[in-house]
Amino acid sequence: MDINFHQLIDIASWLFLAYGMIMSLGYIFSSIFSLIELRDYKRKYNFKDEIGLLQSAHMPMISLLAPAYNEEANVIENVKSLLTLDYPSFEIMVINDGSTDHTLEKLIHNFDLYLDENIYFKHVPSKNIKGIYKSRNKAYKNLKIVDKVNGGKADALNSGINCCSHDIICCIDVDCVLERDALLKLIKPFLNNTKKVIASGGIIRVANSCVIEDGRITEVRLPDNFIARAQILEYFRAFLMGRMAWSRVDGLLLISGAFGMFDKATVIEAGGYNHNTVGEDMELLVRMRRIMREKKIPYTVGFVPDPLCWTEVPQTWNVLYMQRNRWTRGTVETLNIHKKMLFNPSYGVLGLLSTPYWMFFEWFAPIIEFFGILFFVFLLVFGQVNWIVFLIFFGVVYSFSILFSITALFFEEFSFQQYKKPEYMLRLLYTAMLEPLIYHPFVMWSAIRGNLDLLLGKKSWGKMTRNGLGNNVVKGKS
Amino acid sequence: MSILPQAFEDWTIILKINFILSVLFVTLALLLLGTVLYMRILKNRSEERKKTLEILLIDFVNNFLFDEEFDKSKNSVNFKNKHLKTPYDSKIAITQILLFNENLKGESSSLIKELFFGLGLYTFLLKDLKGNAWHKKARALFVFNKLSVEVPEPLVVSQLNSKREEARHQAILYFINSSENDPLSFLDKIDTPLTLWQQIGMENAMKAYSGEIPNFSKWLNHKQQSVVIFCIKMIVDHNQFENILSVQKLVNHPNARVRRQAIVSLRKMEIGEVLPVLIKNFPNEGPKIKQEILKNISKLGSEEELKMIAPHIHTKDRVLKIEYLKIARYFNPKLPKVKKTILKIYPPEMNKAKYY
Numbered sequence: 088m089d090i091n092f093h094q095l096i097d098i099a100s101w102l103f104l105a106y107g108m109i110m111s112l113g114y115i116f117s118s119i120f121s122l123i124e125l126r127d128y129k130r131k132y133n134f135k136d137e138i139g140l141l142q143s144a145h146m147p148m149i150s151l152l153a154p155a156y157n158e159e160a161n162v163i164e165n166v167k168s169l170l171t172l173d174y175p176s177f178e179i180m181v182i183n184d185g186s187t188d189h190t191l192e193k194l195i196h197n198f199d200l201y202l203d204e205n206i207y208f209k210h211v212p213s214k215n216i217k218g219i220y221k222s223r224n225k226a227y228k229n230l231k232i233v234d235k236v237n238g239g240k241a242d243a244l245n246s247g248i249n250c251c252s253h254d255i256i257c258c259i260d261v262d263c264v265l266e267r268d269a270l271l272k273l274i275k276p277f278l279n280n281t282k283k284v285i286a287s288g289g290i291i292r293v294a295n296s297c298v299i300e301d302g303r304i305t306e307v308r309l310p311d312n313f314i315a316r317a318q319i320l321e322y323f324r325a326f327l328m329g330r331m332a333w334s335r336v337d338g339l340l341l342i343s344g345a346f347g348m349f350d351k352a353t354v355i356e357a358g359g360y361n362h363n364t365v366g367e368d369m370e371l372l373v374r375m376r377r378i379m380r381e382k383k384i385p386y387t388v389g390f391v392p393d394p395l396c397w398t399e400v401p402q403t404w405n406v407l408y409m410q411r412n413r414w415t416r417g418t419v420e421t422l423n424i425h426k427k428m429l430f431n432p433s434y435g436v437l438g439l440l441s442t443p444y445w446m447f448f449e450w451f452a453p454i455i456e457f458f459g460i461l462f463f464v465f466l467l468v469f470g471q472v473n474w475i476v477f478l479i480f481f482g483v484v485y486s487f488s489i490l491f492s493i494t495a496l497f498f499e500e501f502s503f504q505q506y507k508k509p510e511y512m513l514r515l516l517y518t519a520m521l522e523p524l525i526y527h528p529f530v531m532w533s534a535i536r537g538n539l540d541l542l543l544g545k546k547s548w549g550k551m552t553r554n555g556l557g558n559n560v561v562k563g564k565s
Numbered sequence: 566m567s568i569l570p571q572a573f574e575d576w577t578i579i580l581k582i583n584f585i586l587s588v589l590f591v592t593l594a595l596l597l598l599g600t601v602l603y604m605r606i607l608k609n610r611s612e613e614r615k616k617t618l619e620i621l622l623i624d625f626v627n628n629f630l631f632d633e634e635f636d637k638s639k640n641s642v643n644f645k646n647k648h649l650k651t652p653y654d655s656k657i658a659i660t661q662i663l664l665f666n667e668n669l670k671g672e673s674s675s676l677i678k679e680l681f682f683g684l685g686l687y688t689f690l691l692k693d694l695k696g697n698a699w700h701k702k703a704r705a706l707f708v709f710n711k712l713s714v715e716v717p718e719p720l721v722v723s724q725l726n727s728k729r730e731e732a733r734h735q736a737i738l739y740f741i742n743s744s745e746n747d748p749l750s751f752l753d754k755i756d757t758p759l760t761l762w763q764q765i766g767m768e769n770a771m772k773a774y775s776g777e778i779p780n781f782s783k784w785l786n787h788k789q790q791s792v793v794i795f796c797i798k799m800i801v802d803h804n805q806f807e808n809i810l811s812v813q814k815l816v817n818h819p820n821a822r823v824r825r826q827a828i829v830s831l832r833k834m835e836i837g838e839v840l841p842v843l844i845k846n847f848p849n850e851g852p853k854i855k856q857e858i859l860k861n862i863s864k865l866g867s868e869e870e871l872k873m874i875a876p877h878i879h880t881k882d883r884v885l886k887i888e889y890l891k892i893a894r895y896f897n898p899k900l901p902k903v904k905k906t907i908l909k910i911y912p913p914e915m916n917k918a919k920y921y
Contacts, residue, residue, distance in 0.1 A: 130700035486590035
């Protein structure tokens with residue numbers, strides 16, 4: 088029995104070590120690629136004239152799609168903020184996804200809307216549209232409101248795709264705060280490539296506690312809430328390190344649903360957003376890329392690291408749990424739908440690198456971690472824990488977590504340095520020390536439950552309550 | 566001897582590896598933390614240096630421009646030797662000079678150029694232009710272009726077909742702005758496609774160009790489609806109606822993107838004469854061009870012309886049918902609302918179209 092235990096421990100130890108080493112190597116490579124990509128980006132756009140873009144008569148026209156469900160509290164302010172974005176030619180399409188509050192009435196009243204009797208075509212599946220409204224006021228001539236039967240975010244975006252006029256669509260969350268030049272920056276990959284660009288994504292930043300004035304972030308502040316701070320580190324890692332690296336090797340599989348730009352024709356060709364997954368943003372991009380690859384059309388996906396879109400992240404464990412549970416289900420569903428791509432060399436980087444990465448390090452990582460903990464409990468129960476071994480294993484995992492977070496802080500410092508006060512950096516460092524002990528196990532547990540819920544057939548998003556960014560708003564002078 | 570090394574010797578290989586990794590990670594984390602702090606200190610220092618130098622530069626440039634008793638050459642050399650010691654200092658000086666240049670015209674502008682040379686910034690940037698780093702080359706060209714400073718042409722020509730789009734972009738802008746009477750002559754030397762951003766940059770540069778605007782039709786047979794497309798757009802933007810015939814011919818161009826741009830531009834220029842050709846070509850075109858042709862008929866044609874293409878809209882072309890119906894209603898608002906109209910023209914398929 089004793090020998091068996093030791094053999095078991097040895098095998099498990101080697102397996103965990105091997106997995107950990109592969110994961111660490113992956114992170115090291117991703118850091119290197121990100122660094123190169125960030126440096127290149129900064130050099131590339133160091134002296135490019137964005138004002139010149141505003142003056143051009145030949146910029147691609149954009150349709151901004153913003154689904155809204157029960158947003159009566161903030162919808163007017165949010166739409167007004169969207170109307171002031173800098174871009175020569177764009178339309179805003181707010182999709183009222185069967186709100187049960189007064190979202191639509193408020194929009195109609197505030198923007199002087201009338202029912203437009205025009206013909207639209209259902210390019211992609213969506214629930215019935217009750218009406219499309221336009222404004223009588225010329226100041227809002229680029230505003231359209233689509234009123235439809237409730238069908239969820241994917242369905243609302245599909246309705247927007249069906250009703251919008253322009254060739255480039257930009258999908259956003261209506262409650263996000265966009266930088267004034269967000270569209271001008273996000274369109275860059277479309278302008279700067281001789282290859283066909285099918286999508287372009289941006290970095291999402293955490294808006295909690297930031298000061299908002301006239302619908303714009305005027306001061307970046309670090310939240311007092313630990314969960315929100317931990318997510319700041321997480322977003323640094325995911326966007327500044329992860330997605331930048333994937334962008335470098337043209338292997339991006341996810342453009343955040345909060346802010347992404349797409350070539351409408353390719354979206355339609357791919358069939359629009361999938362109603363049957365809770366990870367519709369990831370699934371759409373994977374499907375678009377898959378189609379392009381299968382049709383052998385040269386293409387690329389762009390990524391812009393400038394801080395362009397600010398969003399409120401969960402501040403309570405319960406909401407965080409629901410979000411991460413959903414993200415896990417979305418990832419697994421997407422990988423399952425596109426399992427054909429896994430390890431398939433005909434999909435190039437996507438088949439050999441991106442999808443295996445997502446499978447092993449996004450889907451399997453929490454499961455393996457969970458089994459590691461179970462294994463530890465098992466040893467504990469049978470009195471087989473060697474505490475020195477435990478401490479050393481814990482030490483390597485903990486030190487790597489800290490290293491990873493500090494690397495993310497380095498990337499933030501190297502790139503855009505949004506958290507300027509030295510006090511903020513110290514607090515983020517403190518958060519990085521606590522995160523592996525408090526935040527990470529919780530996120531892992533949410534992912535485990537996500538896997539279980541998926542097996543049990545759960546399809547819902549869960550009720551995502553937000554505190555709202557209203558407390559951070561400084562009212563405009565006008 | 567201490568206990569730890571003895572214990573370490575007794576550990577299994579896996580423990581040793583893990584222990585070494587822990588130490589390595591902690592060391593790296595500390596190093597990186599140190600780097601972050603160092604970067605922050607460095608940035609703060611750079612900012613301070615920038616502020617100080619900017620104040621000195623503003624003062625110096627003002628004296629240089631407006632003080633008639635100021636010994637320009639002597640003081641320039643002194644300033645350069647005393648304050649512009651590092652490449653970072655030179656970059657700050659260049660930025661300031663560009664700012665002054667943007668706000669000054671005439672004699673002051675030429676004095677700014679004199680200052681640019683006097684501070685050794687021309688030599689500094691020329692070195693960058695001759696070097697290997699693409700971003701430095703692009704930056705040098707950007708500054709030369711903004712200040713209208715001439716550099717040896719071969720150095721710029723070599724950048725026209727550079728691997729880096731940014732260097733190509735700046736070379737293009739340099740040629741447009743530095744040319745006195747033929748701003749687009751460089752197009753003959755272009756072997757790589759123009760990106761949309763380059764086209765927009767060229768469009769803006771052409772708007773600001775003070776010399777005679779060239780005849781864009783010269784490049785309508787260029788080997789690069791993007792150049793042809795750019796020239797079609799410019800013919801419209803600069804109202805070169807004398808080139809309408811040349812643009813009209815492009816609706817039969819072998820490349821679909823060129824054909825599409827020609828159709829769009831002819832619509833903008835309101836050239837209805839091309840409609841018979843477009844209607845004739847309609848059956849053989851792809852969906853995107855068909856939509857453009859429909860738009861041209863809507864803007865420049867009649868209901869009769871619209872009806873002429875009706876037989877060529879296939880039952881599967883639902884999007885085209887919707888477009889067709891929108892235009893039909895535009896020509897004849899009394900037409901019954903969609904369903905009836907659709908059923909009349911295309912019975913079963915059109916029911917799938919939605920009318921809201």
